[in-house]
Amino acid sequence: MHFFNIDQEVMELEEQIRLLVNLQKTDLSIDKLEGTINDIPKKIEEWGREFKKKEADLETMKQGLETLTRDLRSKERKLISTNEDLKRYGEKIYKVKTQKEMVALDHEIDLTRKEKDRLENRIIELMEETENLSLEIEKRERELNAEKERLAMREKEYQEKLSKNKKELDLLLTEKNGIVSKVRKDLLALYEKLRKNKNNLAIVPIKNEACQGCFMTIPPQVINEVKMNEKLIRCENCVRILYWEKE
Ligand SMILES: [Zn+2]
Known part of the structure; x- marks a missing residue:
């Protein structure tokens, strides 16, 4: 009868170890799944932040365009009044009576012409700048709209993935409860303690x-003991539960 009892104990321990191995496998899957479940909302949030930053950049560019356009309009108005000044000076030339007046008027005309040249050059530059910036803004707007669509699609995909993962997690938790109910209380406590302290690997x-x-x-002697399954053997170094995988 003694041998029968030992055999039964061996079988029981074998079964308990098999349960612990399965429990750990399930726990590791749960950990991984919970990690993914936690990461998904963070990822979606991160995409949103990146997109908002791009939108803000575009807004800055639009404000830059407004400033340039205002500058351009003001230079155009100045050019008009400068041309009017020149026209007035042209009429004045016929009414000048003294040499001194003539010199002063010539000087005024000269300055105004220079101002006109300067304004015309600056207007051409500003027109080019506004044109280029407008094109760049249009391009970015198109890109951003396309990205918005892509983002919405990706987010939907991830939300679906999230609910699929949550369902999977529920299944795993049920599976875990099933295993836990069969594990001996003392072994379960040891397993939980080791898992917590040994980087999620207890067995x-x-x-x-x-x-x-x-x-x-x-050592070979310990390996033999592990193979025999007569008692629970733990690693002398890391204190984890050891088991032998049958081929
Ligand atoms: Zn070890």
């Missing part, structure tokens, strides 16, 4: 004679 296989948690070599 690890032995591969190439090494613990797959900390990669320290496991």
